[in-house]
Amino acid sequence: MINQSNKVLNNxxxxxxxxxxxxxxxxxxxxxxxxxxLNTKTIHLISQKKKETxxxxxxxLKAYKKWKQMSxxxxxxxxxxEINYQDIIYYSAPKSQKKLKDLxxxxxxxxxxxxxxxxxxxxxxxxxxxxxxxxxDSVSIGTTFQEELSKHGVIxxxxxxxxxxxxxxxxxxxxxxxxxxxxxxxxxxxxVFTDGSFCYIPESxxxxxxxxxxxxxxxxxxxxxxxxxxxxxKNSQVNYLEGCTAPQYDTNQLHAAVVExxxxxNANIKYSTVQNWYSGNEFGKGGVYNFVTKRGLCAGTNSKIxxxxxxxxxxxxxxxxxxxxxxxxxxGEFYSVALTNNYQQADTGTKMIHMGKYTRSRIISKGISAxxxxxxxxxxxxxxxxxxxxxxxxxxDSLLIGNLSNANTFPFISVQNAxxxxxxxxxxxxxxxEQIFYFLQRGIGLEKAIELIxxxxxxxxxxxxxxxxxxxxxxxxxxxxxxxxx
Amino acid sequence: MTLNLxxxxxxxxxVSINENQILKKLNLTVEKGEIHAIMGPNGSGxxxxxxxxxxxxxxxxxxxDIIFKGESILDLEPEERSHLxxxxxxxYPIEIPGVSNEDFLRLSYNSKQKFYNKPxxxxxxxxxxxxxxxxxxxxxxxxxxxxxxxxxxxxxxKRNEILQMILLDSELCxxxxxxxxxxxxxxxxxxxxxxxxMTPDKAIILITHYQRLLDYxxxxxxHVMQNGKxxxxxxxxxxxxxxxxxxxxxxx
Numbered sequence: 157m158i159n160q161s162n163k164v165l166n167n168x169x170x171x172x173x174x175x176x177x178x179x180x181x182x183x184x185x186x187x188x189x190x191x192x193x194l195n196t197k198t199i200h201l202i203s204q205k206k207k208e209t210x211x212x213x214x215x216x217l218k219a220y221k222k223w224k225q226m227s228x229x230x231x232x233x234x235x236x237x238e239i240n241y242q243d244i245i246y247y248s249a250p251k252s253q254k255k256l257k258d259l260x261x262x263x264x265x266x267x268x269x270x271x272x273x274x275x276x277x278x279x280x281x282x283x284x285x286x287x288x289x290x291x292x293d294s295v296s297i298g299t300t301f302q303e304e305l306s307k308h309g310v311i312x313x314x315x316x317x318x319x320x321x322x323x324x325x326x327x328x329x330x331x332x333x334x335x336x337x338x339x340x341x342x343x344x345x346x347x348v349f350t351d352g353s354f355c356y357i358p359e360s361x362x363x364x365x366x367x368x369x370x371x372x373x374x375x376x377x378x379x380x381x382x383x384x385x386x387x388x389x390k391n392s393q394v395n396y397l398e399g400c401t402a403p404q405y406d407t408n409q410l411h412a413a414v415v416e417x418x419x420x421x422n423a424n425i426k427y428s429t430v431q432n433w434y435s436g437n438e439f440g441k442g443g444v445y446n447f448v449t450k451r452g453l454c455a456g457t458n459s460k461i462x463x464x465x466x467x468x469x470x471x472x473x474x475x476x477x478x479x480x481x482x483x484x485x486x487x488g489e490f491y492s493v494a495l496t497n498n499y500q501q502a503d504t505g506t507k508m509i510h511m512g513k514y515t516r517s518r519i520i521s522k523g524i525s526a527x528x529x530x531x532x533x534x535x536x537x538x539x540x541x542x543x544x545x546x547x548x549x550x551x552x553d554s555l556l557i558g559n560l561s562n563a564n565t566f567p568f569i570s571v572q573n574a575x576x577x578x579x580x581x582x583x584x585x586x587x588x589x590e591q592i593f594y595f596l597q598r599g600i601g602l603e604k605a606i607e608l609i610x611x612x613x614x615x616x617x618x619x620x621x622x623x624x625x626x627x628x629x630x631x632x633x634x635x636x637x638x639x640x641x642x
Numbered sequence: 643m644t645l646n647l648x649x650x651x652x653x654x655x656x657v658s659i660n661e662n663q664i665l666k667k668l669n670l671t672v673e674k675g676e677i678h679a680i681m682g683p684n685g686s687g688x689x690x691x692x693x694x695x696x697x698x699x700x701x702x703x704x705x706x707d708i709i710f711k712g713e714s715i716l717d718l719e720p721e722e723r724s725h726l727x728x729x730x731x732x733x734y735p736i737e738i739p740g741v742s743n744e745d746f747l748r749l750s751y752n753s754k755q756k757f758y759n760k761p762x763x764x765x766x767x768x769x770x771x772x773x774x775x776x777x778x779x780x781x782x783x784x785x786x787x788x789x790x791x792x793x794x795x796x797x798x799x800k801r802n803e804i805l806q807m808i809l810l811d812s813e814l815c816x817x818x819x820x821x822x823x824x825x826x827x828x829x830x831x832x833x834x835x836x837x838x839x840m841t842p843d844k845a846i847i848l849i850t851h852y853q854r855l856l857d858y859x860x861x862x863x864x865h866v867m868q869n870g871k872x873x874x875x876x877x878x879x880x881x882x883x884x885x886x887x888x889x890x891x892x893x894x
Contacts, residue, residue: 601753
């Protein structure tokens, strides 16, 4: 009987989880692509198309050379077929020859696409207090509020624009936090990245708007390789949000992004992500392979970088937003909810490297695994001998739904001085039949019960998200799990 | 003539879990205004009985029927049974991390309101409703902000069950060992809450191991359950006799 009731539980879980992916449509649009495959010719072509400086071409070629010598990392708890890097399109852009004067000139088909995704580019309907840059396949379509931001000296542009308009900043900072040969996917990104966002917050400025980038993969064969660079000067502050979706294809798309954050003295960067790439169907077919390198450099005294992520999509997630705490009293934070369902696999976590004195870091990770998915937390806390008086607190909680899902925690801790303090807590729980029965007995229906349990489990993370994002994230998790517990 | 119908009729109920038969031709009739105490040794089927009434999905009904206010409820989901007026105070109330007691209670209350097409109450209205009920079980309003049963002491968990029972005002309440693990003061508070809750329209089934609860709550009948059926029914005196002589006395 227990087996039978577990079956009921699993069936219901499946139902709940298999809510159709509402962003799975694709847009039919005339596009310009560079023939699939990767070699130095491809790189020259990309660089040429983007009219880049020799610095950048050189940057790309060096990265390509490194990448050729490296091999795919295999230490993560992930299983996937070999990726054929010669079968990927590295550049795909909607055809639009001339430079746009303003967003009203954007192809209406594209505007419609983003409307459908809930991202309004038309200035009348724009989100209040959020400036948006949208990236479609390989290129940025447009950025809102640029003028208003520039009054405050804030630069918010696509990275392509920045490469042309602010070469000094690019040369100084690009690759300074994630070196080109940092890892296999970072090297690949450095060689072929096509677009992304660039933010620069000048000294003593609190960015008046939240900045946000929305990434959309549209083409079936193309990979998305975006690059984000955020620089917060002394005493400045910025909130940055990132969202992403992709159409539903039964092949896998590769997404390999690099995000670099630099916080100087007393600067504060808060970076939030709601990742909702297509995760494949209930049989594990299709979905985005998400290999992302995100790293923040707390360079100045008292600087602070805080990562918040809600990871719900992708067939595979390989992602460790990290902080290098170099300035004295620098602070790093990592708040994460990762939800996996069906055959999704996530290996995600963070690295907190303490190098400055009295640096502090805080890690709160919540993993939810349903159906046959695998969800792993992988984290590293390293305290060097110079980082006296440093502190770290880590908490990793896993929630299992059904009997076939899998949760793992791999924490690595190394401390090289005696004055530092490290705390690590971990828990694993299961949404059990008895918990659900308790709700039902009190007249609360199944779906509401699960919604409450999940949002209760994620509460600490959602409070870190900006308000609109928190509501969206809550809704997203419920949607993703609808019908999934019985 | 619904007025004269018994609130609960159990007819020849046979129940199994994992192919083990737990309840064997169980019969019981409960009328409005009655308090039935069910006693019996460990493993006699008392907790199974309570969960089956509430519709726990792990058990399968092999035979017999459960009639609630004149209608069979065998095909009803647990939440429907709850709405219709069956309440189970759990022996081990489960913890729900991150969900505040206040939200949980309000949601539970509103689910029932909705079922009866009554207006749902907003959080402010609800506060005045719940504050009234808190007094009945001597609980401070501060406890509303805590997560459901998380970090509650044994006594607090049981009081929380009684609070929910009072809030939902169900007609048939099954209390599964609500008295176990309580000190004498908590026992008094809980008994007091139960007595205030009881009216001539309601009925209560008390599952207990000990006679001491019956010092505070006066049962209409005392039943002894053994091996999945009721082997003896008597008055409150029966409980006292059991306390003296143990269950073995009945086995012969």
